[in-house]
Amino acid sequence: MEAISIGLLGLGTVGSGVVKIIERNQDKLMHQIGCPVKVSKILVRELDKEREVEINPELLTANPDDILKNDNIDVVIEVMGGLEKTKEYLQEAINHHKHIVTANKDLMAVYGPELLQSASENQCDLFYEASVAGGIPILRGLVDGLASDRITKMMGIVNGTTNFILTKMSKEGSAYEEVLKEAQALGYAESDPTADVEGLDAARKMAILSTLGFSMNIDLDDVKVNGITEITEEDLQYAKQLGYSMKLIGIAHREGEKVEVSVQPTMLAETHPLAGVQDEYNAVYVYGEAVGETMFYGPGAGSLPTATAVVSDLVAVMKNMRLGVNGRSAAVPQFEKKLKDDNEIFAKYFLRLHVSDEVGVFANITNIFSQRGVSFEKILQVPVKEKELAEIVVVTHQASLEDYENIMLHLRDLEAVKEIKSSYRVEGGAKR
Amino acid sequence: MEAISIGLLGLGTVGSGVVKIIERNQDKLMHQIGCPVKVSKILVRELDKEREVEINPELLTANPDDILKNDNIDVVIEVMGGLEKTKEYLQEAINHHKHIVTANKDLMAVYGPELLQSASENQCDLFYEASVAGGIPILRGLVDGLASDRITKMMGIVNGTTNFILTKMSKEGSAYEEVLKEAQALGYAESDPTADVEGLDAARKMAILSTLGFSMNIDLDDVKVNGITEITEEDLQYAKQLGYSMKLIGIAHREGEKVEVSVQPTMLAETHPLAGVQDEYNAVYVYGEAVGETMFYGPGAGSLPTATAVVSDLVAVMKNMRLGVNGRSAAVPQFEKKLKDDNEIFAKYFLRLHVSDEVGVFANITNIFSQRGVSFEKILQVPVKEKELAEIVVVTHQASLEDYENIMLHLRDLEAVKEIKSSYRVEGGAKR
Structure with missing residues (x-):
């Protein structure tokens, strides 16, 4: 049986993880889809940079067309990040009838609906499980696991950096600036931490989650955002004293046909399932009309956890290829967007x-x-x-x-x- | 578009929930699958018993053949419980090319592999998400969400009755017998609580989970079982003092090619994500080689939560029907069963x-x-x-x-x- 051929855009932390998992788990993948999988081409910026994984140099290319317009490639995995140029690449790949797996939350929060529609028109799959909460299969949980329910509320700790910082501030009574520096030294925060600490990263994920969970096109601009930079030790002491745990929480709440979506530092009752989510871990709490309370917990980032979500999406694409049913899963939203007013x-x-x-x-x-x-x-x-x-x-x-x-x-x-x-x-x- | 027609075996707690969810969420179901769904026939023992839901009496029948051999029925939902007779019914339904959704853990723990194979040979789907941990979409999480990973360890609080009892004993310092009576009065424990408190119910679920998670046919007999009836207040005091939370834990652990599966009262470090799972809630902790720690949390029982899992399975069956790809998902286990020795x-x-x-x-x-x-x-x-x-x-x-x-x-x-x-x-x- 002919191998399914993958083109990889990007070979950073997540890309290296994808290569490792495809290599290591070749047997399991083969068992599930009935044919081998191979990474055929990898787009990189510098051809001779040192890599985290051993790669046959012949696989590397600096020319995107070697993947996007390559008739031998079936699936494009996008783990390069970025927005405008990346969107062009993926559109080009879809025009060439390639299925897409992406881990790019920025892209999906902004261009998700457009790309999904284009993929669907071209009978292509476009999956993006890794874009929210890394290794946690939350998007599948919403779409398939709770397919029969109506979601009322989602609350997410969907940014590991801020959860790490708040956990540490709360445990040690240290100041924000001090813990941020520590997080940067440990690699939990970037040298420019703005997108994380100002809540923008979490907002992107909440836009994706609420679009899926409420079946309604929620834009990034619809999400009210507040970050964690103003939180003081005094606030954390009061939180403890009053029986709360301070978390950066993304809240998406539907009442009737109207929804609100926000990201803000929140005092969460210590009895709430999310209150115990520590360090860099992520979790998404989902309240459904019928199911009641559920929670999905796990690592929100990291090379292998995120790559797990990417390769699980790849498995879904490949199963669809074998069955000849690609491009059917991108559901058009059921409802028109209606946002709550402030009252x-x-x-x-x-x-x-x-x-x-x-x-x-x-x-x-x-x-x-x-x-x-x-x-x-x-x-x-x-x-x-x-x-x-x-x-x-x-x-x-x-x-x-x-x-x-x-x-x-x-x-x-x-x-x-x-x-x-x-x-x-x-x-x-x-x-x- | 012609409606998809459902035959329901049983109209107890879960069956009534299934009827309610299909009625209430007709719009969402219609949006997802593109055609209406209707419950056409319901097998009951007594035709004129009072019901939790309003049902057109013409839908009720006491004759299983009205469903199993009815050419107009597409999908059989089994929520009647039982073992031998139920297995015969489902086999008959499969012989008549009906897809199956079941919530029956006893059945799946004992006859799962046999029924799955038979369904697959007849191009029928057989889904059973509701059989483990009620409303938590854990089976889908294992099969699809973590499709690319290799599971090392699963630990489950998969019996709500015992978790309710242990939580209450631990909080109130009360004796087992006393709390059991309270749980019975509240409907959290059955009048004959044996299957729950002796760990058998949890063992069935662990057999199903480990069969899926390790891709290996694990029988109920392979699960070492110990119940909670001998736990005393003193034990719980020591647990607290030493920083543990006492839980009835199902453990499935793989090392290399060999696995162990057991259910036993376990002192769990309070820092473990499962330690905070209180009352009647369920949770399954999954450790994968690549993804690391994840946890799925939610209601383990109850009419609507369990029915949510049943109807979500039904949605999967119906999507497959529309695509013409039923009967492809029952994976034959990848590995031969190898159990660890005691050493x-x-x-x-x-x-x-x-x-x-x-x-x-x-x-x-x-x-x-x-x-x-x-x-x-x-x-x-x-x-x-x-x-x-x-x-x-x-x-x-x-x-x-x-x-x-x-x-x-x-x-x-x-x-x-x-x-x-x-x-x-x-x-x-x-x-x-």
């Missing part, structure tokens, strides 16, 4: 203020809340050392985002409020 | 003894261990109130099962050893 987004909030330590201040503050119908679940007040100030910490009951932002506006106007130290969404507690 | 099964053990409180006893005991090369990770000794006895608790380092059983034999022979109070496998701690 339809409800959450509890943690708020920490510094106020003048005077009679009547507390009453003024609570008035601002109660005028908008927002009540408190928890209140703490402590004097601030060596200043004429008091620190007030409240956790609200459910409030609409509109009301909450309006409250913040009025608090800022209050002369007695010296500083709004921090404000976080609170999740968990009651199940869902 | 190849390694674990750490917790052991609690009552011994005479005399000089030299402790030395005699440690001698028995050290003669077999087994050393201790932890040792506690406390006097037993109002008796001339001491309680010794040890946690060993890794020992082979052969050595450990030999040690137990020799301890029993020792006159100073008055009673072996308990002995449990210990897992977790170091990652693997």
Whole structure:
């Protein structure tokens, strides 16, 4: 039986992992698909750079057309990253009727719907399991495993770098800047960590997850984003004291036909299944109308875990090739996109203020809340050392985002409020 | 487009859930498969019993042939339970070229390989996601999500009843018998709880999981089983004190070509992802050579969660029908079954003894261990109130099962050893 022939775009961390797994597990792959698989061409920038894996130099090329327009190549695996040029490459490959497996979340968050449609029109598969939460088969879990259910809510710890940083800050009581440096030294954070720590990486993954889970084209621009750079040791101490775990959480929540999608530092009740997800691990919590609570946990990055997801997608493509049924899986979204307005987004909030330590201040503050119908679940007040100030910490009951932002506006106007130290969404507690 | 027609065997808890989900989610199903789905016939024992769902009485039948030999029925969903007769029914349905979806773990643990082969020969699908861990899409996770990896270890909390009981015993310090009664009153345990509390139910699921995960026909008889009925409050206190969580764990472990599969009460390091799985929830931890640690968490039982898994299987069958590719997914195992011998099964053990409180006893005991090369990770000794006895608790380092059983034999022979109070496998701690 003729071998299925792979063209690889990129030979970095994930690409090397893909080569290793295809080599190591040739027997298992052969058993599953009934024919051999071989990597035939690899696009690299520099032909004679040192590599993590041993590669026959004849496989390497610096010319993309050797793969994209090569009639002998069946499947293109894209692990080079990038956006515009990468999209052109994949479009070219699809035009030449090649199936695509990609690990590129940036690409899928922005051009996913367009590429999927084009692939479908050309009877090509396009799979992208590795683009969200690395080794965790979450996209398949949503599409196949929960095929019969309607997803209500997804909450994800989908960025390993920030989870590593927050876990360490919380365990050791260290400051953000200090832990970031450590994470960079260990290779858990990049030298320019912006996309991770500002939440953009997580936002891309949440756009992909919510598009699939809600069957609705959610764009990156639809995701409200807040990063972790402002989180202080004090915030983490309060979180602990109040029974919360601070996590950067992507939340996608559907009520009726309308959805909200956001990424923000969140105080998560310690009883929530996501609260125990430590270090660089990822997890996605899914609430379905019928199934209730489920969670998928695992490594969110790394060469071999991510490559596992890539090669599992490759297996799916190859099975489809053997059955002659490629290009049928890219479902057109069932629903038109409808985003919630700010008065339809409800959450509890943690708020920490510094106020003048005077009679009547507390009453003024609570008035601002109660005028908008927002009540408190928890209140703490402590004097601030060596200043004429008091620190007030409240956790609200459910409030609409509109009301909450309006409250913040009025608090800022209050002369007695010296500083709004921090404000976080609170999740968990009651199940869902 | 003509509707796909379902015959349902059984209309109990799960059957009613299946009817509800098919009705409620008709739009989503229609969107995914492009044609309507209808339940055409339902086999029940009593035609005029009160039901949890509203059913057109004309759909009910007491004659299995109305479904099994009915040319208008495409897919048979088996949610009636039972073994021998149920197997005959499904064989008959397969002979009449019907696709099968079943939630029956007893059946799949015993007759799975035979039925799968027969289905495959008749170009029929046979899916059974709901048979393990209810609403958690774990079988799909193993087969598709981790298709490219080689699974090394699976550990499962796959029985909700026992997890509910152990969680409650541990939280409240209550005795087994008392919590069992409470669980029965709440509907979490059956009036005859034997299959759950003796570990048999979990063993069936581990046979199914390890057959799939290791691609090797593991029989129910290959699974070593121990239940939870002997666990005492003292054991749970020691577990807590030593940093463990007591769980009924199914362990399937491959080293090279050989595997071990067991179900037993296990002291699990509190840092292990499974240790936080509370109440009636299920979870399966999977360690793959490339992916590393992953975990799938969710409801292990219940009408709608289990029905979600059944209807998701139904969606897979219907997609295959539309593509004309049924009966291709039942993979013949890749490997011949090879079970580890007792000298190849390694674990750490917790052991609690009552011994005479005399000089030299402790030395005699440690001698028995050290003669077999087994050393201790932890040792506690406390006097037993109002008796001339001491309680010794040890946690060993890794020992082979052969050595450990030999040690137990020799301890029993020792006159100073008055009673072996308990002995449990210990897992977790170091990652693997």
